[in-house]
Amino acid sequence: MTAYTATVTVRLKHGVLDPEAKTTQRALDRLGFELSALRSADQYEIDLEAPSTGKAREQVTEMADRLLANPTIHDYEVQISER
């Protein structure tokens, strides 16, 4: 078994309203910053052991499908690195 750290980034799908991002962008505008867009995402860093990178990716993808992301509104991305 090898120790891996998986990073799961969960983003809202294109077209899904993101009031938190809107509020943050407006606050930055008010502070005088000029930005064209701001998107927010949730990131999970998961330490786990698995026999291979492929198996680690499989497990973490299942975690994302079952709990971390809501397929109706979210897209997600999994990155695996050895710890």
Next chain:
Amino acid sequence: MTAYTATVTVRLKHGVLDPEAKTTQRALDRLGFELSALRSADQYEIDLEAPSTGKAREQVTEMADRLLANPTIHDYEVQISER
């Protein structure tokens, strides 16, 4: 001016309690997944224009210092890429 996308990842400092991560980890445990640790982070993707990568990084670092991160409890990391 060049168009950049900056990614700001805001993490809780080591030792700061993270009840959201604890709850998520416990839920994954209950679903039968085996993981050694789970940390959560907030990520902001910011589209902006700047004369150089250095200037873009400077602006985004200031946004993080002034609004996106709370230096008492957060560490953050800025990545800049051309759009």
